[in-house]
Amino acid sequence: MTLVETLGVVVPTPPEHRTWIPEVEALDTLRCTGEELEQLVAAGLVRDGGRYENYDVWNLGLLSGSGRSRPEREMVFFARVLKSFGADWVSRRRYEITGWAECPRAEDCPSRDWVAPALPDVVWEQEQIQPGRAEWRGQVVSSGMHATVRDPRVRDAWNHLLEQYRFHFTPASLSPDMASTLRRRVGDCEALCRVLLRDLLDLGIPTELEPGYIFGGARLRRHAWLRFADSDGQSKVLDPSMALLAEMFFTPEYKEFCFGSSINRVIRRDSGKEAFVTHPCVTGDNKIYYEFILRPIRSAQESGITAS
CATH class of the missing domain: 3.10.620 (C8orf32 fold)
Structure with missing residues (x-):
């Protein structure tokens, strides 16, 4: 799936629980381009001025299947630990x-x-x-x-x-x-x-x-x-x-x-x-x-x- 398609399966954080990260952190978390980020906003990713909802960005990265986002990279590292020490x-x-x-x-x-x-x-x-x-x-x-x-x-x-x-x-x-x-x-x-x-x-x-x-x-x-x-x-x-x-x-x-x-x-x-x-x-x-x-x-x- 593309990032825009993945956004459709992310359950948004309720407004009263939102926390915010700057654009540079959102780009780093998703490992995407500025153009891709603008496409996500157009598709419904929450943005407030130059800020983005932290948990929505992390869940988008986790589910993206891109293999390059920060959440995925953390899980892949953990998977290596579990595989290496499976016994x-x-x-x-x-x-x-x-x-x-x-x-x-x-x-x-x-x-x-x-x-x-x-x-x-x-x-x-x-x-x-x-x-x-x-x-x-x-x-x-x-x-x-x-x-x-x-x-x-x-x-x-x-x-x-x-x-x-x-x-x-x-x-x-x-x-x-x-x-x-x-x-x-x-x-x-x-x-x-x-x-x-x-x-x-x-x-x-x-x-x-x-x-x-x-x-x-x-x-x-x-x-x-x-x-x-x-x-x-x-x-x-x-x-x-x-x-x-x-x-x-x-x-x-x-x-x-x-x-x-x-x-x-x-x-x-x-x-x-x-x-x-x-x-x-x-x-x-x-x-x-x-x-x-x-x-x-x-x-x-x-x-x-x-x-x-």
Whole structure:
């Protein structure tokens, strides 16, 4: 499909949830020409002056099939990681983690009041507070699990969701709005999880939404998945957004893995804490989000180092 044709399958972001990016960023995200961008505007892509709706642009790039857009390139990189480590989705892995947050007032920030990210599995070892910035360093160990779902009701609910919904990048303000997701039939990881959560709870299956982050390269991205009690009494994981993306970018094996199994590339966030920072300089709807980078810590044997 052309970009203009792809625009027809993008579900627009509701006006009250729109966020904006400049034209240079829209061009960079889509990797298109100025002429192509004008054609998209003529076909209905939302533009306000010289600004474009961020999520519409990202979803257009994701679905474009061009192979050159930023969203596609990120997914292709993640696909390489999954392919390269296909036999290593569940092994115990140790990482060095760096987290940071920056005040929009930068060095003019008058406060040194920062709270370390609430990640239950992370051991924070260092904290560095500077004007307008806080940084934390530590370690985390992550392990996955292979599992088979036994309850046929879970399979039915899962299949229904994958057949009826599509993945879309979604504003954080819109993801919790399940009525909107049910109406639009698209959503991000949290939005899709909330729909499946409702369906499983209606069936009497104990289920909870787990927030966290996923490791698809160096940078961690916010993510969410479900954990439920299967009929065999075991706790298992459902990751509908990654299953839908697997249909487009990954493998059938990884799509099936998302149904019951958990990968060693996710880190839990405390479900009682937000992904953004509580900071005196933040007011109203503005938010400062934590950012994270992971680096694998390899053993001497893995690194090719031998003892002398």
